[in-house]
Amino acid sequence: MKKKKVCFIVSSPITAKAFLLEHIKVLSTEFDVYLVANFENEQQKNISPYLCKVFDIKIERNINILKDLKALKTLKKLLKNEAFDAIHTVTPKAGLIGILAGKLAKIKVRIHIFTGQVWHTKKGLMKLILMKIDQFIFSIATNILVDGQAQRQFLIENNIINEIDSRVLGKGSISGVDTNKFIPDKITKEKYRKELNYNPTDVVFLFLGRLNIDKGVLDLAAAFSKLQIDHKNVKLLFIGYDEENLLPVIQEKVGLENFTFYGPTNEPELLLQAGDVLCLPSYREGFGTSVIEGSLLELPIICSDTYGLKETIVDDKTGLRHKVKDVESIFKQMKKLATNSALRNSMGKAGRTYVLENFKASQISETWLEYYKQLLK
Numbered sequence: 001m002k003k004k005k006v007c008f009i010v011s012s013p014i015t016a017k018a019f020l021l022e023h024i025k026v027l028s029t030e031f032d033v034y035l036v037a038n039f040e041n042e043q044q045k046n047i048s049p050y051l052c053k054v055f056d057i058k059i060e061r062n063i064n065i066l067k068d069l070k071a072l073k074t075l076k077k078l079l080k081n082e083a084f085d086a087i088h089t090v091t092p093k094a095g096l097i098g099i100l101a102g103k104l105a106k107i108k109v110r111i112h113i114f115t116g117q118v119w120h121t122k123k124g125l126m127k128l129i130l131m132k133i134d135q136f137i138f139s140i141a142t143n144i145l146v147d148g149q150a151q152r153q154f155l156i157e158n159n160i161i162n163e164i165d166s167r168v169l170g171k172g173s174i175s176g177v178d179t180n181k182f183i184p185d186k187i188t189k190e191k192y193r194k195e196l197n198y199n200p201t202d203v204v205f206l207f208l209g210r211l212n213i214d215k216g217v218l219d220l221a222a223a224f225s226k227l228q229i230d231h232k233n234v235k236l237l238f239i240g241y242d243e244e245n246l247l248p249v250i251q252e253k254v255g256l257e258n259f260t261f262y263g264p265t266n267e268p269e270l271l272l273q274a275g276d277v278l279c280l281p282s283y284r285e286g287f288g289t290s291v292i293e294g295s296l297l298e299l300p301i302i303c304s305d306t307y308g309l310k311e312t313i314v315d316d317k318t319g320l321r322h323k324v325k326d327v328e329s330i331f332k333q334m335k336k337l338a339t340n341s342a343l344r345n346s347m348g349k350a351g352r353t354y355v356l357e358n359f360k361a362s363q364i365s366e367t368w369l370e371y372y373k374q375l376l377k
Helices: 013-019 021-027 042-046 065-082 092-104 124-140 149-157 186-195 217-230 247-254 268-274 289-296 327-338 341-358 361-375
Strands: 005-009 032-037 053-056 086-090 109-114 143-146 203-208 234-239 259-263 277-280 301-304 319-322
Touching: 005 065, 005 092, 013 021, 013 032, 021 032, 021 361, 032 065, 065 092, 086 092, 092 109, 092 124, 109 124, 109 149, 143 149, 186 268, 203 217, 203 268, 203 289, 203 327, 217 234, 217 247, 217 327, 234 268, 247 259, 268 289, 277 289, 277 327, 289 301, 289 341, 301 327, 319 327, 319 341, 327 341
Parallel strands: 005 032, 005 086, 032 053, 086 109, 109 143, 203 234, 203 277, 234 259, 277 301, 301 319
Antiparallel strands: none
């Protein structure tokens, strides 16, 4: 029997690589799976491996009316010609253009998954516009997913979606964590700590993600600056793209002696092991994949109390929360873990158990497969 056709639509292929590869692999056992993304060059089409046919459509991340209309027209034509049984959009911009193109092309099943709200930290007219876009996506999609229960309640409270027409698959998280990759290993830990010139007695606080203001990295730097005054064995490690050229500001706050900027990595499962505590002081977050990655590697967590991170840790068991945008609150939690190795160890162990029970990538992909089988039966 001919397989039904499913098409994922994203703006950047990095999104597909980070969150969709395992889903594509599992869904391909039952469906013909396709991917639409903005491939900036031909090489990106070979990013390991999509396991499906890809289409290059220039969906820009930022608003650009002329380019957006062109992408909408091109995508509508593609969807109509390919006659997909379902489309599935990820990220706000891909959701807006993808779901609208699907509606115009008369695709019967149009799924969008909410993974975070850019408008949460905006103000004024821009916030209103971005909220209206999310409401519009909800109104023309046929199926709405959210990657966490706390985020789903937040969207309901803000009148973006409703209780009846939205759901979370499994325990949440868009992709979970690959338990075959994120395995604590003493040899790996020693190797990367040696490479980064850390001593065995150093306590390394690390951040993994895009360096931007909404991620709270300036607050983390300010809190660490205060911490290092009385604790000479603490280090701060930032891993990720410097999206907003914040590195000079961070270096001015913390100095160079105890701070390392590693830059982006394709192997977080290895590099994270150089750390002792993972920090995510984010102002807004859809779910916080880096938190469950860190927990799986037995790192205790310090994270903000923003809505999207509520399910990623068990407070006072796998990590510690702090108030959003509160440097003093971050400092107190860092100090607590900097001075208590037994607490770091117990929280790390509990965190790995929590993730194994709730966020295994293989389990989440199977949940996605069952969802699609029911939807397209």
